[in-house]
Amino acid sequence: MAIDEGLKSELQKQGIFVLPFEQLYNWGRKSSIWPLQFGLACCAIEMIASAASRYDLARFGAEVFRATPRQADLMIVAGTVTKKMAPQVVRLYNQMPEPKYCIAMGACAISGGPFKDGYNVLKGIDRYIPVDVHIPGCPPRPEALIHAIMTLQRKIANQHLEKGQRPRWYDKNAASEYAIPAFGEHDLQPTANREVWQPPRDYRDVTLEDVKKP
Amino acid sequence: MEAIEKIKEIAAQAVPAAKIEIINSTPAAQQPALLVDREHIYAVGKFFKEDPRFQMDFCSCVTAVDYLPKADKSGCIEVVYHLYSVAQKQGPIVLKVRAPRELDQCRVPSLTPLWRACEFQEREAYDLYGVKFDGHPDLRRILMWDEFVDHPMRKDYVPPPDYEWEPTPHDDTLQRAVEEGGIMPPTAREELEKAKKK
Amino acid sequence: MIQPLTDAKPYTLTPGSNGVIETQTLEVSIGPQHPSTHGVFRMDCVLDGESVVALKPVMGYLHRNHEQLAERMAWLGSMPYTDRLDYFNSMTNNWAYALAVEKLAGIKVPDRAEYIRVIMAELTRLLNHSCVIGFMLQDLGAWGTPLLYAFRERERILDLYEAVSGSRMMCNYMRFGGVRVNLTDENLATAKDIATRFPRFLDEFEKLLTNNEVLLARTQRVGVLPKELAINAGISGPMARASGVDYDLRKVDKYGVYGRLEFRVPLGDIGDVYDRYYIRVLEMRESIKILQQALRDIPQGPHIAPEVKLRNFKIPPGDGYGRIEGPKGELGFYLVSDEGGKQPYRYHVRPPSFINLTILEDMCVGHKVADVVVILGSVDIVLGEVDR
Numbered sequence: 001m002a003i004d005e006g007l008k009s010e011l012q013k014q015g016i017f018v019l020p021f022e023q024l025y026n027w028g029r030k031s032s033i034w035p036l037q038f039g040l041a042c043c044a045i046e047m048i049a050s051a052a053s054r055y056d057l058a059r060f061g062a063e064v065f066r067a068t069p070r071q072a073d074l075m076i077v078a079g080t081v082t083k084k085m086a087p088q089v090v091r092l093y094n095q096m097p098e099p100k101y102c103i104a105m106g107a108c109a110i111s112g113g114p115f116k117d118g119y120n121v122l123k124g125i126d127r128y129i130p131v132d133v134h135i136p137g138c139p140p141r142p143e144a145l146i147h148a149i150m151t152l153q154r155k156i157a158n159q160h161l162e163k164g165q166r167p168r169w170y171d172k173n174a175a176s177e178y179a180i181p182a183f184g185e186h187d188l189q190p191t192a193n194r195e196v197w198q199p200p201r202d203y204r205d206v207t208l209e210d211v212k213k214p
Numbered sequence: 215m216e217a218i219e220k221i222k223e224i225a226a227q228a229v230p231a232a233k234i235e236i237i238n239s240t241p242a243a244q245q246p247a248l249l250v251d252r253e254h255i256y257a258v259g260k261f262f263k264e265d266p267r268f269q270m271d272f273c274s275c276v277t278a279v280d281y282l283p284k285a286d287k288s289g290c291i292e293v294v295y296h297l298y299s300v301a302q303k304q305g306p307i308v309l310k311v312r313a314p315r316e317l318d319q320c321r322v323p324s325l326t327p328l329w330r331a332c333e334f335q336e337r338e339a340y341d342l343y344g345v346k347f348d349g350h351p352d353l354r355r356i357l358m359w360d361e362f363v364d365h366p367m368r369k370d371y372v373p374p375p376d377y378e379w380e381p382t383p384h385d386d387t388l389q390r391a392v393e394e395g396g397i398m399p400p401t402a403r404e405e406l407e408k409a410k411k412k
Numbered sequence: 413m414i415q416p417l418t419d420a421k422p423y424t425l426t427p428g429s430n431g432v433i434e435t436q437t438l439e440v441s442i443g444p445q446h447p448s449t450h451g452v453f454r455m456d457c458v459l460d461g462e463s464v465v466a467l468k469p470v471m472g473y474l475h476r477n478h479e480q481l482a483e484r485m486a487w488l489g490s491m492p493y494t495d496r497l498d499y500f501n502s503m504t505n506n507w508a509y510a511l512a513v514e515k516l517a518g519i520k521v522p523d524r525a526e527y528i529r530v531i532m533a534e535l536t537r538l539l540n541h542s543c544v545i546g547f548m549l550q551d552l553g554a555w556g557t558p559l560l561y562a563f564r565e566r567e568r569i570l571d572l573y574e575a576v577s578g579s580r581m582m583c584n585y586m587r588f589g590g591v592r593v594n595l596t597d598e599n600l601a602t603a604k605d606i607a608t609r610f611p612r613f614l615d616e617f618e619k620l621l622t623n624n625e626v627l628l629a630r631t632q633r634v635g636v637l638p639k640e641l642a643i644n645a646g647i648s649g650p651m652a653r654a655s656g657v658d659y660d661l662r663k664v665d666k667y668g669v670y671g672r673l674e675f676r677v678p679l680g681d682i683g684d685v686y687d688r689y690y691i692r693v694l695e696m697r698e699s700i701k702i703l704q705q706a707l708r709d710i711p712q713g714p715h716i717a718p719e720v721k722l723r724n725f726k727i728p729p730g731d732g733y734g735r736i737e738g739p740k741g742e743l744g745f746y747l748v749s750d751e752g753g754k755q756p757y758r759y760h761v762r763p764p765s766f767i768n769l770t771i772l773e774d775m776c777v778g779h780k781v782a783d784v785v786v787i788l789g790s791v792d793i794v795l796g797e798v799d800r
Contacts, residue, residue, distance in 0.1 A: 037447050041474055041796055042499035042581065044451065052563035067447040082799075084359050085452055085473040088444055108476075114493065117484070118477030119366045119373045120358065139499075139581060183361045187374040240749065242518025243732030271643050272659075275733060275744050275762040294746065296733050296762075300643050300659045306733065331646025334770050342479075357472035357799060367480055 022161040029073075029099070030061075030156040033149065036072035037065035038092065041079025043106040043139040050142030062149050069095040074152070076145070077131075080108035080115055081122040083188050087180050093129045094177040098169040101156075103148050104131045107138045114138065127192040129178050215304050218246040221268075228261045229254055237310060247294070247308035255311045256323045256349075262297060262307055263328055270297035270307055273329035278339040280315070280369045289315045291345055293322055295332075317344050317365075324350035342367035437465055440781070444473045448551045448785040451795030455772075455784065462780045467773045471766075475799040482759040487513060487725050488588070490759065495582040497761060498797040500540050503532040503573070504738045506586035511667060512734030512745035513588050517727045522717055525590035526669045527710040531603055532576075532585065533668075533736075534699040534706070538610060539569045540739035540792075541650075541692040541699075542617070548689065548789035549621065552630055558621065565613050572602045588725065590716025600707060607703040614696055622690065631685040635775040635787035638683065645771045648764050649741025651791060654691045655683030661737035673705050688790040726753040733762075740764040740792050761800055765793040 003018055011018055039047060051057045051065065066072045069092045081089055093102065104125055107113030112123040125131065132155060133148045140148075159167045168174050178196060181188040215221075222234050225248065232254035239245040250258045262270040275296040283289035290312040298305030313320045324347035326332045336347045337356040344365035347353055355362065364371055443454035452473035458466040478497065482490035494509045495502035507529050514521065521529075546562035570580045576599055577583040577592065585592055595603075621627055637647070642655040652659060660677040662670040678694035680687030727749040735744035741764025748758035768791050776784045 038445055040452055041476075042496055045499055045581065048559075049563060049567070053560050054564070054567045080474065080476045082473060082475055084475065085444065088452075088473075092445055114496070115476040115478075115481065118481060119371070120472075120475050120477055141580065183359045185361060185363045191374075238730060239732045240516045240518075240728050240730030242728075243515050243730065245732055247731075273646055274648075274735070274742060275746055275760070277746055277758075277760040277762075279731075279748055279758040294731075296744075296746070300657060303659075303664050308733070329646065330641070330644050330770055331767055333645075334766060355472075357475040359472070366477075 026157045030153040033062045033074045034064045034066050034072050035074040035076050037067045039078050043078035046139045047078045050145045055142040074101045076103045077109040077125045078105045081125050082120045086122045090128045090180045098176045101132045103133045105135050110134050127197045229257045247310045249310045259325050269299045269301045272298045272300045273331040274298050276332050276335035278343040282369050321346040323348050326350050464776050467776045474795040478800040479759050486755050492584045498794045501536045501739050502583045503536045508736045508743040509745050510586040515734040516732040519589045522714050523711050524713040525715050527706050528591050530706045534703045535569050537699045537739045539566050541696050544792045551785045551789040589720035594715040604707050634685045634783050636684045646767045650691045654680035654687040673702050675702050685790040763797040766798045
């Protein structure tokens with residue numbers, strides 16, 4: 001399978017590129033990530049700044065912000081996801097065609113961030129949809145977003161098309177939609193999608209005596 | 215602007231039936247308020263808006279405050295209006311009105327017919343505090359979703375139990391997590407098992 | 413091949429009672445994900461053809477419980493949260509909160525700190541207004557160009573913020589009784605540089621926009637807001653002044669050192685979208701004047717009142733309301749302190765962009781749905797502040 005590295009670089013000097021099909025395919029995909037034009041809160045301004053004059057996201061092929069999810073490859077969850085907004089975020093992600101990726105930008109999208117204790121704040125978007133790259137920061141600098149896109153590009157470049165190693169979305173029948181939570185009387189129902197997100201083990205068999213310090 | 219005692223006197227002359235009381239702000243802020251009874255808040259507000267001495271045409275800020283019952287006094291929900299005058303560049307006159315905390319009795323007259331500025335702010339006070347404004351043209355929830363039943367800014371509101379992802383639960387958070395069956399981080403679990411073995 | 417018309421299936425018009433074709437209204441929900449709603453804002457419109465019959469704003473998609481969180485922490489603890497209210501203008505938000513607390517506690521601010529605050533607030537106004545115009549033009553279909561120019565200037569101002577406070581957007585710079593760190597001569601030189609460069613940018617911006625035929629056609633006589641309604645609905649800031657309401661808190665309250673600075677308050681006379689655009693341009697020009705005066709007059713001295721103890725900070729029981737003229741309008745904080753006095757018992761933000769949305773329906777009804785987007789752009793909302 002693998003081509004001799006020496007021969008490969010020798011051919012490259014002559015302008016001949018020999019590479020496996022999957023590398024070409026992934027190169028094309030990773031160099032044209034179209035993000036969804038979708039901002040939630042403060043981080044969205046830094047997202048715009050990274051696409052604007054100084055930081056110029058276009059250098060990474062990711063400047064084509066699409067306003068409709070049907071044309072987007074990447075969802076940048078830029079800002080606090082509130083419980084009122086969470087169903088819409090999941091619905092937007094469902095409407096995106098495969099292969100699709102998700103970047104959780106900023107502390108709020110990762111875990112609720114500074115607003116974690118709020119009654120209307122979702123404690124991380126990874127409770128409902130799978131996240132590929134997390135960027136910490138409040139808000140992350142544009143450089144951090146660019147780094148996240150480069151990380152995602154590396155991830156895309158390493159996806160294999162061979163049988164047995166294929167990513168989930170390559171299977172025609174793989175589910176690509178995630179359950180949309182409903183508005184309940186006190187909270188979202190359910191509070192997390194257990195297919196996507198597994199909580200750490202719980203306290204139910206622990207008594208108060210166990211946790212009290214000796 | 216006149217002193218607050220004078221303003222109170224003028225308002226009491228204009229609306230003789232109204233019970234008006236002066237409530238002091240912090241000593242430094244110098245913004246004493248007029249506490250008006252529920253039945254006459256509309257008339258007093260209308261007077262301040264239309265009287266040429268005041269011309270309070272700009273209702274800046276409307277909000278509610280929840281006072282829990284204490285040992286010596288009963289609780290209440292207080293709605294606060296901050297009035298300014300654009301025409302005469304003066305203010306503020308602070309109007310306060312109190313209603314009982316019980317949800318079915320927590321009603322005050324709406325001042326939206328006087329100032330459009332109250333429309334969204336009263337809806338917000340209804341959403342977060344459960345104050346019903348009689349005479350409001352469109353009293354719906356504004357910030358929370360429609361199916362939501364609680365009024366979350368009340369001081370006795372209990373949020374749904376959710377202690378997942380608390381990295382280092384401690385004190386009452388830890389206690390509540392244990393009692394209500396919250397989620398424990400794996401490292402804490404390991405430490406706990408070590409302590410048990412000893 | 414095209415079928416001849418005679419062969420097509422014949423159809424008949426079914427006239428209504430007066431011989432008019434019956435039509436239906438159409439309900440369209442714009443948002444919460446829509447590029448022109450400036451965040452997660454929704455408008456439920458009822459349309460008759462393309463004209464708007466009714467419009468209800470729906471908000472709360474970014475309601476992140478700022479007020480309740482602030483009631484659980486010490487007075488100073490909510491200062492970083494105020495940055496995230498209106499995330500374009502963290503400096504003015506800081507100032508509004510600091511001013512309200514200073515009012516409640518009776519703290520006097522040293523002169524140098526007041527000047528630093530004025531410099532920061534006016535830089536914020538430049539930043540906000542230029543970006544708002546950029547976004548409004550983005551909504552009009554000028555893809556990118558004005559917004560990219562505005563963001564280029566914004567980066568220069570953010571560089572100064574970062575040098576001063578350590579953060580680009582979330583500055584957390586003001587403290588009760590002053591500001592966190594003093595400005596160095598180098599910072600002041602940068603600010604001066606911005607103040608000298610900015611008029612050139614504004615000239616360029618105006619050359620591009622002010623007499624632009626497309627802009628004139630799309631904005632004049634669109635979304636007119638009458639003066640009486642503006643006052644009655646509590647509209648503040650550039651929006652009210654575009655309708656001719658002479659109410660600028662910098663002149664009325666004379667907080668800080670604005671009483672010592674010379675500037676004028678531009679007023680519009682029609683109150684349409686174009687007036688709101690042009691008022692912002694004129695306000696930027698006035699801001700530059702204020703900046704130049706403040707940079708000239710700034711005295712030496714302490715940057716924070718030395719007697720204020722920020723650790724274990726307490727306020728005597730009572731309430732109070734403090735407000736400033738933010739770039740979007742009157743930003744006020746209503747605070748209540750109770751017996752302990754260590755943390756706010758009630759903490760309420762009077763957000764300008766939330767209250768400015770009250771009359772959105774009145775401005776939009778009768779216009780085309782494409783104009784709704786522009787009218788919303790001219791209101792200048794930031795959802796962090798609308799929903800808190």
